[in-house]
Amino acid sequence: MSKDKQFVTEITPQSEDFSRWYIDVIKKAELMDYSPVRGCIVFRPEGYELWENIQRDLDRRFKETGHRNAYFPLFIPESFFQKEKEHVEGFNPELPWVTEAAGEKLEERLAVRPTSETMFGHMYSKWIQSYRDLPVLINQWANVVRWEKRTMPFLRTSEFLWQEGHTAHETEEEARKETMQMLDIYAQFVEEFLAIPVIKGEKTPSERFAGAVDTYSIEAMMKDGKAVQAGTSHYLGTKFAVAFDIKFLDRENTLQYVHTTSWGASTRLIGSLIMVHGDDRGLALPPKVAPTQVIMIPIGPAKMRDQVVGRVDELYAELKKAGVRVRVDDRADVSPGWKFNEYEMRGVPLRLELGPRDMENGQVVLVSRITGEKRIVQQANLVAEVEAFLAETQQEMYDRAKQFRNDNLRSVETLDEMKSFLEAKRGFVEAGWCGSAACEKQVKEETGATSRNIPFEPSEHKKSCLVCGDPAKHTVVFARAY
Amino acid sequence: MSKDKQFVTEITPQSEDFSRWYIDVIKKAELMDYSPVRGCIVFRPEGYELWENIQRDLDRRFKETGHRNAYFPLFIPESFFQKEKEHVEGFNPELPWVTEAAGEKLEERLAVRPTSETMFGHMYSKWIQSYRDLPVLINQWANVVRWEKRTMPFLRTSEFLWQEGHTAHETEEEARKETMQMLDIYAQFVEEFLAIPVIKGEKTPSERFAGAVDTYSIEAMMKDGKAVQAGTSHYLGTKFAVAFDIKFLDRENTLQYVHTTSWGASTRLIGSLIMVHGDDRGLALPPKVAPTQVIMIPIGPAKMRDQVVGRVDELYAELKKAGVRVRVDDRADVSPGWKFNEYEMRGVPLRLELGPRDMENGQVVLVSRITGEKRIVQQANLVAEVEAFLAETQQEMYDRAKQFRNDNLRSVETLDEMKSFLEAKRGFVEAGWCGSAACEKQVKEETGATSRNIPFEPSEHKKSCLVCGDPAKHTVVFARAY
Structure with missing residues (x-):
């Protein structure tokens, strides 16, 4: 058991140093690593899969509300930023510039995009002529760069991944409705999928997005009491329409500026997830976002091994078929105790144990990562029992996070x-x-x-x-x- | 019908000027638009959705063969390129450089990645210690940039989207097996999903990837007889392992270099798709990749309109439920003839027409975009009939493309x-x-x-x-x- 001990004590306790706890956990669980480029991280497979799960669910919500994805260029000409005064003031201090390419100095510097209102604005002015072309409802999944002085993995990195929605509308009313709809989608997603309670509201003028008329956000409380802005939605009025000349002939045949919105959520969500649910044993992942929802661990003496593993494989196939994200760790050279700690550290919501006696009784043992609750359930009802336990765990994690938020x-x-x-x-x-x-x-x-x-x-x-x-x-x- | 005529004649015939035909089609079908940044295009929703469908299917194939996704930094320090001599010679002429950020000149220039062997190599040297850490099987979906002198939308652009797989193995044998496995996956995907026959083979030394020991490719024939390299897989030997010091303790406790591979496919596939299947009427999309597989068009006199549209909506729901990607165009102010041409131009594989007589007979009319074949089928069998017709269309498109390839x-x-x-x-x-x-x-x-x-x-x-x-x-x- 010395191996277990060593394993656990590598994570700094939250109460001792929350930031160190965070870095210990994300490195140990192999979610990320530092890269040789200042402020940029590598999203390792365990971390990236969280992003893939977030993307899949958010993307579905965007599409259900009529949005489509597109992809716009990474580079933005310097002159574009000059067109919207507040926008350039807000982003200029953080921009990286491409000044040379293919051995030649460029005539105009190109910014690596920090956000794409300007590029979308430029293209929308070409595409939009008439009210019949409206609304335009486009989202983009992309990398963006903001040269940050102080960085924190996932929460603030020079390059990060996000989605940015950009829409154009006939009227202020419709654009404001879109702005609020997207804020609601973020709030629902973060609460339902990530089990993180949020506070919805409007930003004060000093905290508005550079170039927005109104900015709305959802704010989440981390376990150290600090806030993370988990998603923002902006009503941009006609500011970008004026800057980029996005006009349309309205139903009365009059030329009007469109009203635009933008909204975004990023890989910051991964950081929030960890800081809201994690504990001194490591990660704790809500079932809906967890890459592995159930880890199956065969137990018992070597002579029974083949039989137990055989039964585990059968149950694995049943769960997998039902759509549960399940994995088996049947390594013979690692002790069950070591595995228990490992998957707790990795935040897998449920552990399934099966030993010889369980086989005799047609049972398995399910253990919750969050509460430690142990349930002995019939193999015959396994899928239903697992699904119910996962759903309860998801709810329990939300309730605990909400209780903590309210208490603080x-x-x-x-x-x-x-x-x-x-x-x-x-x-x-x-x-x-x-x-x-x-x-x-x-x-x-x-x-x-x-x-x-x-x-x-x-x-x-x-x-x-x-x-x-x-x-x-x-x-x-x-x-x-x- | 004058509107129809105008519509069709905007596309230059292939026989007159194939390149102009291509540009006409992709602009008219709203797959892309030129951007203000030299050599970079905007992937509009209709074009990006092709990429989403390609991604989904390829990604599944990668995961089924044990690969996981990750994300590595966009920027690569200049010194990294110097470490592998052939690699730097191959890519240096095409690199864009970030030289300033946040108002300061950088100490070391950062290339915007043209490919990521060097960055993966650097990180793998940190992660890999023992044969127990191998193989490492990681893929990345990302944007890359190569500053091209002559560009062609989708086929050759300065920024493009792709996936790049990077794997590390204990032995040459295993790495070579991986190289061939990925080539086979590309070939199967392109033939089965995009209905494009390919020639699998090895590149000659002069055409090898910069830094590879051996490069393999799949090559497809466009309708103008020109080739597109639709996917490549490289065995890199120990070249990058030596350059980035990626060593492991083998089973005999001896320090060895890993053997690496890399493999990629890109948004070029969209260009190939169009040039292989399109014709003078516009796009022609194989059902498996088509964003819309069936377009439903109600027909008949105004007084019957509500009834017909009502029935169309019911059939729509059935098809949708069965997983068919179906859309209804029930606009009253556009003629059926205009719609027929529009969706032919957009390459929708099947058209479904429903008029009052069809309603009486419990039938619908299905028309193939490719062959023009018309089938009158029973509404009671609609899902099965549509699925069969789509499957036959997919096969027919592959057969035609193969016939054309063999003839030329x-x-x-x-x-x-x-x-x-x-x-x-x-x-x-x-x-x-x-x-x-x-x-x-x-x-x-x-x-x-x-x-x-x-x-x-x-x-x-x-x-x-x-x-x-x-x-x-x-x-x-x-x-x-x-």
Whole structure:
């Protein structure tokens, strides 16, 4: 058992150093590795498969709401950024530039895309002539680059993977409806699929996307009380339409600018997943996103091995056929105890054990990664039992994350109250805000917390600004954020 | 009907100018558009969906053979290219360079990846220690960039999408087996899914991948007789292992270099698909890859419209439920004739017509895009009839493409014979070759044709070199190529 011990103690406890715990877990579970390029990581197969599962489910939701995928160029001419003033100011500090190609200096520098509003805008101006061409509902799965000074694997890397939706509409009303629809899709996806509760709301002006009229976000709480913005949806008004001359003849034969939206979610979701559900034993993956949902481990003396493994293989085939993502670890040179720890560390939601006595009784043992609950179930009902246990686990993980979030979200009246809460305990703060950038800035300077969003459903509507005491215009969620 | 006429005559006939036909078709069918970045295209939804279908099927084949996906950085440090001499010579002339980021000049230039052997090599050297870590079987779906002087949408663009597999093995034997397995997977995929017959074979040394020991390819014939390399698989020996120090302790506890392979297929496949199957009416898509397999068009007088559309919707639901990719075009302001032409131009394999008389008789009319064959089938058997017709269409398209390929592949004895064949008719030539680079070069200079590959199954084994008359070492397929 010394091997087990060593295994477990390689992960720094969360309480000791949350960031080190995070890095220990993602490296040990082989989700990623650092690359030789500053701020860029390698998504190893175990990590990339999480992304594939996220993609599959999100993509289905996009398509069900009428969107189609496309692919636009990686490079964006420098002049494109100049066309929308706020956009260039927001992104210029982070851009990498291609200045030479095939041995020659380029006439115009090309940015490696940080986001593609400008390129979509340029093409939409060619494609859209009439109201009959609207709406245009296109999404793109792509890599993007933002040269970050401080990076954190998955949560903030210079290159990352994401999807960016870009839509164009006849009217403001329709574009705003789309903006909210996509925010809802993100919220539903993150809650249902990743078992992460989120707070939906509108960003304050200082936190808006560069070039947006309004930005909305979903915000999730990590186990260290910090926030991750897990998805954003922007109503861009006619700003990009004006910048890129995207006009259409409306139903009255008048030339109008389109109203556009954009919305995105990225590989940050992987980081959130780990920080919301993981514990000192390692990863804990909700069944819906887990690459392996059930790990099957044969148990017992060597003389029974062939028989047990034979039965495990039969049950494996049944589960597989039912669509369960299942794997068998029947290595003879590794102890069951070592395997138990390994798959707990890797976050596999359910372990299935089968030994000689279970065979006699027509049973198997199922053990939950999250609760440790052990169920002895009949082999005859295996598929139904496993599916039910997985569904309960998914729900249990959501409930626990929500409980944690609620336990660590405090409604406060004053900046002092906020400070003492954040000193005692990390978490989110809900407070009144007068709407002035100065008060928002002061909160950030004194606490390190930024406004996350103005929640659509605050736990209560606050009366006065936590900083200046003036009447509150909004109730805002503040938190330190990744 | 004037609208129909105009529609059709916008496509240049293949016989008049094949390249113009190609551009006309892909623009008209909205598969792509030119972008403002030199040599880069936009994959519009109709074109990107072809890629999504290709991805889904290829990805399944990769996973069934034990490969997993991952994602490696877009940027590759300049020093990495220097490590493998042939590799740098091959790719240096095509590389775009990032020299500045976030307002600062980089210490080392970063290439935008043209392919990722070097980055995989670097990481594999960290991950592989022992024979127990082998084989490593990783694939990556990604964008790559090669700064091309002459471009052709889908077939040769500066940025393109592809997958690149990179594997590492204990022995040469195992790595060579992998190389051939992946070539076979490409061949099966292209023949079964895209209905394109291919010639499998080995590349001559002058056409090898930069850094490979051996390169294998599948070659397809376009309707203008030119070749497209539709997939390649490389045995890299220990070249990249030596360059990147990828060593492992073998079963005898001796330090050894791994043997690596790489293999790739790209969005070129979309170009091939169009050039192999398209005709003067537009695209023609094999059912397996077609985004829409069946287009349903209600027909008949206005007073019957609601009834007919109602029945069309019921049949639509049946087909959809059975997994057929089906769409309804029930627009009232567009004539059926215009729709017929539109979906023929877009290459939809089957058209389903339903009018009042069909309703009375419990029938529908199915029309094949390829053969024009019309079948009147019972609504009660609709799913089975459609599935059978689609399967036959898939086979028919493959058979026709194979017939065309065979009709335009000529076995020749001499360079003169080759020249007169290529003057009379475009196509592939099979000829004996002594193995000297000089003779291969002379063929290229005098005919514009390059050696495509040394086919595993030539139609006959040639005795003498077509240029010098010396005994033939190989039988080679030559062709002009995209």
